[in-house]
Structures are given as C-alpha cells and as structure tokens.
Amino acid sequence: MKIIFMGTPDFAAGALGALLRAGHEITLAVTQPDRPRGRSGELLPSPVKVCALEHGIPVFQPRRIKKPEAVEELRRYGADVYVVAAFGQILSQEILDIPRYGCLNIHASLLPKYRGAAPIQHVILDGEERTGVTIMQMDAGIDTGDMLYKKEIPIGDRDTYETLHDKLMELGGRAIVEALALLEQGRLPREKQRDGESSYAPMIEKSMGEIDFSAGAAAVDRKIRGLTPWPSAFTYYKGKQLKIWRAEPDESPEAGAHPPGEILETGKEFVKVAAGQGALRIYELQLEGKKRLQAHDFLLGVKMLPGERLGR
Numbered sequence: 001m002k003i004i005f006m007g008t009p010d011f012a013a014g015a016l017g018a019l020l021r022a023g024h025e026i027t028l029a030v031t032q033p034d035r036p037r038g039r040s041g042e043l044l045p046s047p048v049k050v051c052a053l054e055h056g057i058p059v060f061q062p063r064r065i066k067k068p069e070a071v072e073e074l075r076r077y078g079a080d081v082y083v084v085a086a087f088g089q090i091l092s093q094e095i096l097d098i099p100r101y102g103c104l105n106i107h108a109s110l111l112p113k114y115r116g117a118a119p120i121q122h123v124i125l126d127g128e129e130r131t132g133v134t135i136m137q138m139d140a141g142i143d144t145g146d147m148l149y150k151k152e153i154p155i156g157d158r159d160t161y162e163t164l165h166d167k168l169m170e171l172g173g174r175a176i177v178e179a180l181a182l183l184e185q186g187r188l189p190r191e192k193q194r195d196g197e198s199s200y201a202p203m204i205e206k207s208m209g210e211i212d213f214s215a216g217a218a219a220v221d222r223k224i225r226g227l228t229p230w231p232s233a234f235t236y237y238k239g240k241q242l243k244i245w246r247a248e249p250d251e252s253p254e255a256g257a258h259p260p261g262e263i264l265e266t267g268k269e270f271v272k273v274a275a276g277q278g279a280l281r282i283y284e285l286q287l288e289g290k291k292r293l294q295a296h297d298f299l300l301g302v303k304m305l306p307g308e309r310l311g312r
Contacts, residue, residue, distance in 0.1 A: 001180055004079040004099070005048070005057075006030040006065075011169045012085035013047035015106050018173025019083065024180070026057050028077040032088050033061045066092045074098060081183070083176060084138060093140050101183060103138040106172045108165075110134060110150060112198035115143035120168060121161050122201035124226035127218070130154050131164070133172045135179040137190060146190040149179040160228040206231040213260035213311065217249035217278035235261070235310045237287065237302075242310065245292055246284035255279035261311040266304050270295045273310055 002025045005016050012031075019026060029052035034043040045053075052059050058077070062070040065087075071094055081101035084091070086108075096103050109119035111134040116122075123131045132152035139145040151171050155164060182188040209231045211220055224233040224247050234243045250272060258264060258274040265272040270281040286292040287302060 001025070001081060001184060002027050002079045003180075004028045004030065004074065004077055004082045005052075005085075006082060006087040006091075007048045007085040008032045008046045008088050009086050010047045011108065011165060011172065012087070012106075013051045014169035015083070015085045015173045015176055016048055016051050018177050019180075020055055022177045022180075024177075026052070026055070027079050028060055028074070029057045030060045030062070030065070030074070030087070033063055062089075065089045065095065071095060071098075081180070083180075085172065085176075090142075091138065096138055096140070104148065104176070104179065104183075105136045105138045105143070105145070106176050107134045107136055107143055108168045108172065109201070110152060111136060111143065111147055112193040112195065114201040115198055116201035117203040119201040120165050121204050121226045123155060124159065124161060124164065125222055127222055128155060131168070133168055133175045135175055144193060144195075146192055148188050148190060149175055149182070151175045151178075158225070160225045162229050204231065209233045211235045211244065211311075213273065213280070214276040217251075217255075217275040217280045220275055220280055221247055221249045236312050237304070237308075237310055241288040243286040243292070244282055244284075245286065247280050247282045249275075250279040250281045252279040259309070261309045263304055263306050263308045263310065265306060266299055268296050271299070271304060 003019060005026050008031050029048055031046045031048040034045050037044045049059050060073055075098060079099050081099050082103040084103055085106040091103060110132045114122055130152055132150055134147050135149040137146045137148055153167060153171060179188060209227050211223060211233050213220060224244050227233050228245060232243045234241050236242060255274040255278055260274055260276050262274045263271060264274055264279060270283050273280045273282060283295050285298055
C-alpha cells in the first residue's frame with residue numbers, strides 16, 4: 001500500500017519503521033521543521049526525518065500544512081492512505097479528503113478516553129491500570145474520529161512515562177500494520193466514539209511537576225513516574241529545587257503523625273518522607289545544580305536530617 005506518513009517524534013518514527021519493515025511503500029514523510037536543541041541552539045532534525053532519510057524517503061517540512069502550497073505538494077505524491085502519528089499540526093478537511101482511504105491516526109490511548117496531546121503521561125497520573133493504542137479515522141475534530149482498531153496493554157506499577165512510551169511506540173507500529181492489512185481486505189470496521197465517555201489529556205507543563213506531599217504517597221509516586229523524564233517531579237530543599245527521579249510509596253503507619261514533606265529517615269538506600277497518606281521512599285534525586293544520584297551517593301554530599309522538611 002502506498003502511504004504518505006506524517007509524524008515528528010520517536011513515537012512516530014517507531015511506527016514509520018514498522019511500516020517499512022512490513023513492506024509498505026512510503027512515498028513521502030511529512031514532519032515538523034528542524035528545531036534548535038540544547039544550549040548550542042543547533043538545528044536538529046526530527047526522529048521521523050532521520051528515519052526517512054536513512055531509507056531514501058523524500059521529506060517535506062511545512063511550517064503550516066494547511067497552506068495551499070503545502071496541500072499542492074501533498075497532491076504531487078500518490079498515496080492510498082495517509083498515516084499520522086504525533087505530527088504536531090492539525091490537518092484541514094481538504095487534506096483529509098485527498099487519499100482514497102482517508103487519514104489514519106495512531107493515538108496512544110484507548111479512545112474515547114484521553115483525547116489530546118499527552119495521553120501517556122495522564123494515564124499514569126490518573127492511576128489507570130490499562131492503556132493501549134487506537135487506530136482512528138481522522139476527521140476535523142481533535143481525536144474525535146471513528147475508531148478502527150485497538151490494542152491494549154497493562155500499565156506496570158513501576159512504569160514511567162518513558163517506559164510506557166516505548167511500549168506504546170512498539171504497540172502502535174504493530175497496530176497500524178495490522179490495521180492496514182485489514183483495510184486492504186475491506187475488513188476494518190468503524191466504531192463511532194461516545195463523547196460522553198471521553199476525557200481530555202492536555203499538554204504537560206513544567207509547573208505540573210511540583211510535588212504536593214499532602215496528596216498522599218501513591219499520588220506523589222504517580223506524579224514522579226508520569227513526569228519522568230520531562231518535566232520531572234520536583235520539590236524544594238533549603239530553598240533549592242530538588243528533582244525526584246525514582247521513588248516508591250511506603251504504607252508506614254507512623255508517617256501519619258508527621259506533617260507531609262517531613263523527612264522521616266535517611267538510610268543507605270533511600271530517603272523516607274511523610275505524605276498525606278503513608279510515606280515515600282526516595283531512591284534517586286537531584287539537587288539544583290548537581291548531578292542525578294542514587295540516594296546513598298546523594299547523602300554523602302548533602303546532609304539531610306530527619307525532622308527537616310521538603311517543599312517551599
């Protein structure tokens with residue numbers, strides 16, 4: 001099947017690789033313009049562009065995909081279907097109507113729940129037990145099109161955004177390959193989404209990472225995992241920002257006698273902190289201006305003491 005592929009980050013590059021391995025012909029890869037990265041500000045290509053160039057696929061990087069000249073460029077490349085994964089721009093109805101089979105989107109949630117830009121983070125933050133990917137027929141709305149195909153996986157109790165992203169990236173690649181095979185055979189059913197069952201997963205902002213220890217140990221643990229590696233969960237210690245990279249909830253009954261955020265114990269392997277319900281054992285942390293360290297190594301240089309408080 002001839003495909004125009006639209007996507008930008010690693011999640012999309014994983015799907016592009018799966019389509020190529022399955023033998024599909026990618027006539028064009030459409031991705032966001034190169035962006036400045038790091039302190040140097042060097043312009044770097046997106047993962048989709050890198051993958052496309054490695055396979056000799058033409059690359060198109062419009063600043064605005066809806067502009068007439070961009071639409072005409074798409075028409076120049078024959079395709080049966082457009083496959084879209086985390087592209088980063090909204091497609092016009094004019095574009096959606098170009099390919100014979102329309103535009104299929106690989107969405108990283110079990111729609112209709114978690115429409116929007118950050119479903120992977122929000123399923124962890126909300127304590128969901130399962131997630132997956134949905135292949136959706138795109139329409140003019142935001143993740144509102146008919147559902148075509150789903151694959152589901154459990155969310156592990158130690159999954160972070162990073163680990164779950166990688167699982168869903170691989171799952172999304174398998175799902176789109178299987179869905180396209182059914183599409184060619186005329187056996188891909190369409191199911192309308194029930195708007196009443198939908199929820200929205202907005203973009204993650206840096207400010208969302210600040211920890212409120214009164215929320216309870218389980219909620220703090222989900223925040224740490226859901227926001228790793230970016231923007232990361234953080235608190236403050238003696239006025240300096242303290243990032244927490246890895247922790248686990250601890251149902252210590254004695255924690256209830258201490259205010260949330262109070263340091264209860266500084267052991268060889270972890271720092272234990274009181275929460276609104278239970279406590280949190282912190283295994284990996286990073287003080288502002290310092291390296292990310294295991295708790296044992298961190299405590300060699302920072303003399304945290306029981307009775308001190310984390311937070312503003």
